[in-house]
Amino acid sequence: MSQLVLFAIDICAVVLLVFGLYFPRHRRRDLVVAYLGVNIGVLAVASALSSSNVGAGLGLGMALFGVLSIIRLRSTELDQHEVAYYFSALALGILGALGTTSVWLNGGLMGLIVLVMFLGDHRRLFRRYRHQVLVLDSAITDHVRLVAHLEQLLHARVHAVTVQRLDMVNETTVVDVRYAVVERGLTAESVPSARTGVHR
Structure with missing residues (x-):
């Protein structure tokens, strides 16, 4: 039974x-x-x-x-x-x-x-955090400039970036990026980022 x-x-x-x-x-x-x-x-x-x-x-x-x-x-x-x-x-x-x-x-x-x-798996848990693989239309070798470009492109705070492919011939960069969407009233520049050397 x-x-x-x-x-x-x-x-x-x-x-x-x-x-x-x-x-x-x-x-x-x-x-x-x-x-x-x-x-x-x-x-x-x-x-x-x-x-x-x-x-x-x-x-x-x-x-x-x-x-x-x-x-x-x-x-x-x-x-x-x-x-x-x-x-x-x-x-x-x-x-x-x-x-x-x-x-x-x-x-x-x-x-x-x-x-x-x-x-x-609740939607409200870490809801601002995202993970994407992006193909950029330029070859960026400098990490600081890459993070700055991604933060401006995504309107977010970038936490981690991994370059998966860098094509100097076709001028493309494939990156795996983890970031947090910036809340309204804030900008990516107003919060410490990877550009400042602060680990988050």
Whole structure:
């Protein structure tokens, strides 16, 4: 009976994770199927192994290895928050299958996972911070001038810049930039930046 309760909690938790948190915030339909499939698949495999003579640790380890390989070898790029949702769906499935411990403990851990994802992926958390890869139409070799140009272009405070490609022939610079959008009433010059040598 306790195992069925855990199954029900897992289904409710993954539905809340996918349809209550992930899809309304990120709108990727293909990953909805992936998260649901990972969760139910791990739940089914772990439950079957826990009631068989096969070593549950070995079987579950192989299942996790397969899931992580799928995540790592995907042809389309995944953002870090999408990887976090993968691990959350996977962890919910494992907790739902482990009926040897307390139902309340496993249920509480499932609730904790959903709560952490709700808070950690909330739009208001670090909402001014951005990350982009930009292609500039000029080749800029001086770091100070590059930061100044990016701050003027983005109307933001640049925190970190990595030059990925510098093409002196075609006069282009590809940069990975992390920055914070400047609030109204402030300018990028009014706040300490990378140009002053201050690390933020």
